[in-house]
Amino acid sequence: MVIPMKNNHSYPKGNGSLWKVISTMAFGFASVTSTIALAQDSIPDGPVSINVAYAPGGSTDLMARTLQGPFSEALGHSVVVENRPGGSTIIGTTHVINAEPNGQTLLYGTNATLLNQILRDYDDYDPLTDLSHVGIAATQSLGVLAHPSLGVDTIEELVEHARANPGDVNFASSGNASLQHIAGEMLNAAADIDITHIPYTGAGPAMTDLVAGRADIMITSLLGAGDYLESGQLKLLATTGPERTQAYPDVPTVAEAGYPEYAAVSYQAFYAPRDTPESIIDQLNSALSQAATDELVEQVLETGLELHITSPSEMTEFLRNEAERYEAIIEEVGISL
Amino acid sequence: MEFFSILGDNVALGLATALTPEHLFYCALGVFLGTLAGVIPGIGTLAAMSLLFPLTFYLSPTAALVMLAGIYYGTTYGGSTTSILLNLPGTPSAAVACIDGHPMASQGRAGVALLITTIASFVGATVGILLMMLFSPMIVSVALQFGPTEYFSLMALGLIVAATMSNESPLKGLAMILVGIIVGLVGLDIYTGAGRFTFSSPTLYDGISIVALAMGLFGVSQIIGSIRSAESKVSNIQKITIRSMLPTLTECRQSVKPLFRGAGIGSFFGALPGSGGTIASFVAYATEKKISKTPERFGHGAIEGLASPESANNAADQTAFIPTMALGIPGTASMAMMLGVLMIHGISPGPSLMSNSPDLFWGLIMSFWIGNLLLLLINIPMIGLWVNLLRTPYQYLYPGILMFICLGTYSVSNSTIDLWLVILFGLAGYALLRLNFTLPPLLLGFVLGPLMEENFRRAMLYSRGDLSTFVTHPISGSFLGLAVAILATSFYLSARRKRLKEAPAP
Amino acid sequence: MxxxxxxxxxxxxxxxxxxxxxxxxxxxxxxxxxxxxxxxxxxxxxxxxxxxxxxxxxxxxxLKSSDRLPTFELRSALAVIAGLAGFALTIDRFGLVPAIFVLTLLSSFASQKLNWRVSLLISVILCVLAWAIFLQGFNMPIRLWRWPF
Incomplete structure (x- = not known):
């Protein structure tokens, strides 16, 4: 069946000459009427946009831009990254939810995509059902870092110390309702302790206060902490993933320290609008897998992220688990956005 | 002596790294693109860097950093150009350049203004770079002393200084700061996530975009006010010759000291992670006005009011690298991106960066200097071109300015919400201008107000509600003392001026 | 009084x-x-x-000093605001080129020296400029035009 495309738009060609553009402008209407999509079950001609719900320059944006080139090559479409910041990711997410389910509009989501809906009682959409899942792209375990002046070396000692000095220990996070915050509250709940949350705006300033010894604990990416661990200016008590990390195989996980349910993993994943045909999802997923070459995986690993494209069903499964975990903790400690 | 020979070796190593054709090319490219991004309002440092980020995969880490750093300080420089020519600041520090830069341009001295900006950026950057080379470790240890308590007091000081910088009464300046703070508070509270002035609309959750605020407040209000007045007067912009670009001897003499004072102020504030550059340019401006024998010239094209803050914000740009490079902890998003580039290439940032990759560190520092030299070389010939733009009759020019406002604002978030805010702030700015209020303090309040609240609340969490923490911390205490002193003097002076004015009339 | x-x-x-x-x-x-x-x-x-x-x-x-309320340039304000609003309403639905035309034509009412022929010319020049800088230079994902119906 031949259906006319609803969004007829001419994107400027990357290297078109001035004349070409002037003529495009002059004959725009002609080309508009002749542009048609052939079939529903493959991505229509034209660029595929990866929507990032953050302003340019953040780690999610940069990862999307890292994948942009290889993904475009594997998919055979030009790929653009569009930043749609605002509403703590609601604006960008809503944009994708309302887009045509033809594979041309994707969302590069993070933990926040799911957290928003759970934390905020924001029920305009549910990322589990109102979006199709293309695949998780990158994951990262966090580390529980402590300033040496606190005098603890393990999770057990931290718990003991916190119980002996209630209200005295604090933890810094990159922001209210961030994964770092949730991870800290999950530790509070799991170990039945009460360490005070001190939110910052971004991991950088929080880390500075941790290094300076104003903050006691921070659960954060271990990226860039290497020097501080080596010199003893910071201590790594545990990592937060379900398994130990490749970078610190000798450091136990929080789960190993006696809280088997505990897991806090940061991830970035591709979503598409609801009811995107399965063939298109598969096409996108296989292009992503193709794009994640060993070389790229290795390069990305340097930034602390493990690049590994999961299958769509693995992503759905993973999100369901995450949602349950978050819901439980939020019910228990009552964080709100 | 040994210290200097090591330093000499390092400089030589840095120059050898920075002067390879590859690095020179990427330095020039970065500086050029940065200037362009800066000149176009709305396209900020981050957006420009983010767009070029994928390219950095194919470059050596040094080349990538040199290019991104070029964009970073190039944008600061370019931003002043638009401020001076069109009164369109994209950042708070560029708003300071509007105060005296734009009046200079209106008086036909745009060439002088642009030239002094170029020189100021070079002087400021050079001083910043020298301090960075000589005192990095010391500066870092000072920066680590700055916790929430100190930041709060620093920001209070910055706001007080800005309030007292207008020619009108300090009361009106203070009022503008408070309005700015209120606008800045729109969004989700960072401690509890409660929506403040968001009226349950997700579009306001992340607060009001500074680009929309600055474009409306300065750009649109200025256009509305200028269309008729520009049509009724004959263009007074003279033909551009080398002569008319050169400052007079008096102007040169007037600028030398402010250039270095600004550089000093900028270097200090820049090294504090966060909004150092913004505070630096406002403080530099206020300082010049305070110590000037003719403060009434400020706001009407005083060259010191342009030279000092320009020098300050470029110096701050350079010293902002100190905590980032030496601690490996990014203070701002732009810095985070630069560290990201390092990490992609397998270089872990952190205190050992300097000893582990000296060629990269010193190459980068030397490239800063070469980049600033390139800025000078690229931009001096451009000044004539820019000034010619002003000779275009205003009725042909203003639709274009409006287009840049629209597209610059739109491109930030790919949505039209910010455009409606531009309209709102444009009208508000126009009304405030007509009612004789000074607008730059509003922008500073917008930036610093929320930070001040954030740090106040954090300080209270750390001190467990003990307010005396602000006085008992020595750094914080002295900032607050200074702020009180400045406020008291300015009210005293303003009251005395009023009495003197009213005295002759019985 | x-x-x-x-x-x-x-x-x-x-x-x-x-x-x-x-x-x-x-x-x-x-x-x-x-x-x-x-x-x-x-x-x-x-x-x-x-x-x-x-x-x-x-x-x-x-209350202690005297000064009259300043005059406001209402015509300029209205024209400029109309132009900006027109741009905001047009860009997502119709694309960049129509939006620039709407902006320029509406805001030209502020000036007494602009007639529609000059305004059209300015619009064309601005379109080319916008295309070169924002689309080519900064690679912004903005559509030149689209037909929503």
Whole structure:
């Protein structure tokens, strides 16, 4: 069946000459009427946009831009990254939810995509059902870092110390309702302790206060902490993933320290609008897998992220688990956005 | 002596790294693109860097950093150009350049203004770079002393200084700061996530975009006010010759000291992670006005009011690298991106960066200097071109300015919400201008107000509600003392001026 | 009636209202909290109160001097605002080129020296400029035009 495309738009060609553009402008209407999509079950001609719900320059944006080139090559479409910041990711997410389910509009989501809906009682959409899942792209375990002046070396000692000095220990996070915050509250709940949350705006300033010894604990990416661990200016008590990390195989996980349910993993994943045909999802997923070459995986690993494209069903499964975990903790400690 | 020979070796190593054709090319490219991004309002440092980020995969880490750093300080420089020519600041520090830069341009001295900006950026950057080379470790240890308590007091000081910088009464300046703070508070509270002035609309959750605020407040209000007045007067912009670009001897003499004072102020504030550059340019401006024998010239094209803050914000740009490079902890998003580039290439940032990759560190520092030299070389010939733009009759020019406002604002978030805010702030700015209020303090309040609240609340969490923490911390205490002193003097002076004015009339 | 500084009086009054509204909103809508655990309403309420008093001072100060209310260029304001609003309404639905035309044509009403022929010419030049800088130079994902129907 031949259906006319609803969004007829001419994107400027990357290297078109001035004349070409002037003529495009002059004959725009002609080309508009002749542009048609052939079939529903493959991505229509034209660029595929990866929507990032953050302003340019953040780690999610940069990862999307890292994948942009290889993904475009594997998919055979030009790929653009569009930043749609605002509403703590609601604006960008809503944009994708309302887009045509033809594979041309994707969302590069993070933990926040799911957290928003759970934390905020924001029920305009549910990322589990109102979006199709293309695949998780990158994951990262966090580390529980402590300033040496606190005098603890393990999770057990931290718990003991916190119980002996209630209200005295604090933890810094990159922001209210961030994964770092949730991870800290999950530790509070799991170990039945009460360490005070001190939110910052971004991991950088929080880390500075941790290094300076104003903050006691921070659960954060271990990226860039290497020097501080080596010199003893910071201590790594545990990592937060379900398994130990490749970078610190000798450091136990929080789960190993006696809280088997505990897991806090940061991830970035591709979503598409609801009811995107399965063939298109598969096409996108296989292009992503193709794009994640060993070389790229290795390069990305340097930034602390493990690049590994999961299958769509693995992503759905993973999100369901995450949602349950978050819901439980939020019910228990009552964080709100 | 040994210290200097090591330093000499390092400089030589840095120059050898920075002067390879590859690095020179990427330095020039970065500086050029940065200037362009800066000149176009709305396209900020981050957006420009983010767009070029994928390219950095194919470059050596040094080349990538040199290019991104070029964009970073190039944008600061370019931003002043638009401020001076069109009164369109994209950042708070560029708003300071509007105060005296734009009046200079209106008086036909745009060439002088642009030239002094170029020189100021070079002087400021050079001083910043020298301090960075000589005192990095010391500066870092000072920066680590700055916790929430100190930041709060620093920001209070910055706001007080800005309030007292207008020619009108300090009361009106203070009022503008408070309005700015209120606008800045729109969004989700960072401690509890409660929506403040968001009226349950997700579009306001992340607060009001500074680009929309600055474009409306300065750009649109200025256009509305200028269309008729520009049509009724004959263009007074003279033909551009080398002569008319050169400052007079008096102007040169007037600028030398402010250039270095600004550089000093900028270097200090820049090294504090966060909004150092913004505070630096406002403080530099206020300082010049305070110590000037003719403060009434400020706001009407005083060259010191342009030279000092320009020098300050470029110096701050350079010293902002100190905590980032030496601690490996990014203070701002732009810095985070630069560290990201390092990490992609397998270089872990952190205190050992300097000893582990000296060629990269010193190459980068030397490239800063070469980049600033390139800025000078690229931009001096451009000044004539820019000034010619002003000779275009205003009725042909203003639709274009409006287009840049629209597209610059739109491109930030790919949505039209910010455009409606531009309209709102444009009208508000126009009304405030007509009612004789000074607008730059509003922008500073917008930036610093929320930070001040954030740090106040954090300080209270750390001190467990003990307010005396602000006085008992020595750094914080002295900032607050200074702020009180400045406020008291300015009210005293303003009251005395009023009495003197009213005295002759019985 | 004695003469007053009308600009300052109006300005002061507006600020007073803004301050009162801010404090009122914070007081009603947001928890104020304690000094140790400041609520989200604490700071806005305090700032609003401060602004309220400063507004009152400015308005009172205006009683002592005299100045007339300035004139506002209503025609310019309306034309510029109409142009910006036109752009905002057009860009997503119809694309960049129509939006620039709407912006330029509407805002040209502000000027007495612009006729429609010149405005059209300016629009064309601006389109080319916008295309070159924003689409080619900065690779922004903006559509040149689209037909929504």
């Amino acid at each position: 004695r003469s007053i500084n009308q600009s300052d009086f109006t300005g002061g009054l507006v600020l007073t209202l803004l301050g009162a509204a801010t404090t009122g909103y914070a007081w009603i809508e947001l928890p104020i909290g304690t000094v140790r655990q400041m609520g989200p309403g604490f700071f806005p309420a305090a700032i609003g109160l401060l602004l309220f008093f400063i507004g009152v001072f400015i308005a009172l100060g205006a």
